[in-house]
Amino acid sequence: MAEEVKLFRTWSSPYALRIVWALKLKGIEFETIFEDITNKSPLLLQHNPAHAKVPVLLHNGKPVCESLIILEYIDETWTHNPPLLPQDPLEKASSRFWAHFGDHKLMESIWNVFTSQGKEQEEAMATSIENLKLIDEQLKGKKFFNGNAIGYLDLALGWMANLISILEEIISVELIHTDKFPHLSSWIQNFSDDPVIIECWPPRDKMVTKFQIMRDNYLTRSICQVKPA
Amino acid sequence: MAEEVKLFRTWSSPYALRIVWALKLKGIEFETIFEDITNKSPLLLQHNPAHAKVPVLLHNGKPVCESLIILEYIDETWTHNPPLLPQDPLEKASSRFWAHFGDHKLMESIWNVFTSQGKEQEEAMATSIENLKLIDEQLKGKKFFNGNAIGYLDLALGWMANLISILEEIISVELIHTDKFPHLSSWIQNFSDDPVIIECWPPRDKMVTKFQIMRDNYLTRSICQVKPA
Structure with a gap:
């Protein structure tokens, strides 16, 4: 069949x-x-x-x-190459851990930067930077998270390589400085250089428009909560 | 070593x-x-x-x-018996899915019942019941989630077998009616009958005290938000 x-x-x-x-x-x-x-x-x-x-x-x-x-x-x-997860249980647990961390703590902190302003945004920036530091450390001396080929954790954190720069553009804030996050910056480059990855990115202009509207809606709601009409 | x-x-x-x-x-x-x-x-x-x-x-x-x-x-x-996860990829994905559902949607909805009152609690009850129905369906015709022995998903959802009844006792609300959730009710019984499971429950009186304090704190905070001093 x-x-x-x-x-x-x-x-x-x-x-x-x-x-x-x-x-x-x-x-x-x-x-x-x-x-x-x-x-x-x-x-x-x-x-x-x-x-x-x-x-x-x-x-x-x-x-x-x-x-x-x-x-x-x-x-x-589909167990043929390339494998996505490492075989070793400890490395596998580590990949799962950081994927989970990415979807919860990291994404939430970056989202908080994107949907706030002023002091609240500064606090969210500090948290995001702490979280990004932890990711940067995982990439020391590595091309991808598990070595020389793209795997599960690269795919799980792949949104960072595209979405963060879109959010940065909209709010005119730089989250990922090359000096501050050298390993993460190299990873973003390596990941984005892969033809399979790059051909799938959604159109950047449509993404900017979509997320700009989302930010505007968040800020309007948050102002309404403080000063009800 | x-x-x-x-x-x-x-x-x-x-x-x-x-x-x-x-x-x-x-x-x-x-x-x-x-x-x-x-x-x-x-x-x-x-x-x-x-x-x-x-x-x-x-x-x-x-x-x-x-x-x-x-x-x-x-x-x-430790790959020896008993296995915790099923071997089949589809069954494994299903176990992971419902464990994830339990930790997020189900736990959140039950927590909302526990930390609210009035109309808000009624709404949280309706959501919890919908979520519990989905779990109940998974247990149709089965002793445990993956057959006749306790495995990963039973352990992941094990909190339901003890914590829900503690929360029910504190707020005097019945979430899991035997008539409404016959399969889930049987599972709670089967799971709790296992000597390994039962010997590990934390002391019920200490749990009631701990969660009673948590609920009081939540309600106090929520009243303060509505009527600031």
Whole structure:
């Protein structure tokens, strides 16, 4: 039986992009179904009733949800090269730990910088810098997180290589100075140089417009909370 | 070399309890280091600088953090019986998905019931019930989540078997009706009947006192926000 691989994604989701990259790196043919998150399809709701979110990978009719879980599924299902996760349990635990850290502490702190201003933004900057330092340390002496090839943790943290510079552009703040984060800066370059990675980035101008609107909405809401009409 | 296995935990953490159970089920000898979360030890901060949280598993001097990641590490390191995760990639992805769902959507919705009152509590109850229904469906026709033996997802959701009834007692609300959640109710019974599980529960009276204080603090803070002094 021919394999059926379908990916439900949106054009902009950094979580879904992880799966696009992983499938392309593994050389898996797949069909893409673009979702509109303001008008989700009945199929998406059927395949991910608990969250109704992208990405969803549909493999021979069976859904797999949550991007980090899908990455592991891809690596365990199509075991040929390149491997995504390291084999050693300790290195594997470390990759999972930093992926989790990226999705929670790091993303939250950077998001707080992006959706605030003044003193609140300064505090969020300090937290983001602490978090980025921890990531920078993981990359000392390495091209990618697990050596010389792109793997699970590179894909999990891949959003940093594109999204941070978009957010920086919108708020005119520099988060990742090359001097402050030399290893992270080199990694961003190495990661972005890979043709599989670069061909999948969403259009930058559309991303800037989308995130500019999001920031404006956040700031309007936050002003309304302080000074109700 | 004799293996050195140390577990940093607190007496009450449901996350740390997952690791105690897993090590005991696998028959791994370990030393417990009890932490006071109001006065964390320098060792805990050294081993988990990113979060400074328990549990931390120290295996031959190497730290592994985050309870769900530690469970996978234990299963990959001590591969003898009982296995914790299923072998099939799809079943494994499903276990990871529901563990993640438990730690985020389910726990948050139940916590919102516990730390609110009135209309807000009613809304949180409705969300919790929807989430619990999804868990109940996973248990149809099964003794445990992956068949006849306790595994990863049982340990990940093990807090439900004890903590929910403690929260219910404090707020005098019944979340898990046997009629409404027949499979979940049976699972709670099956899980709690296991001697390894039951011997590790923290003392119920201390838990009630601890969580009663937490709820009081939440409600006081929430009243202060509405009516500042």
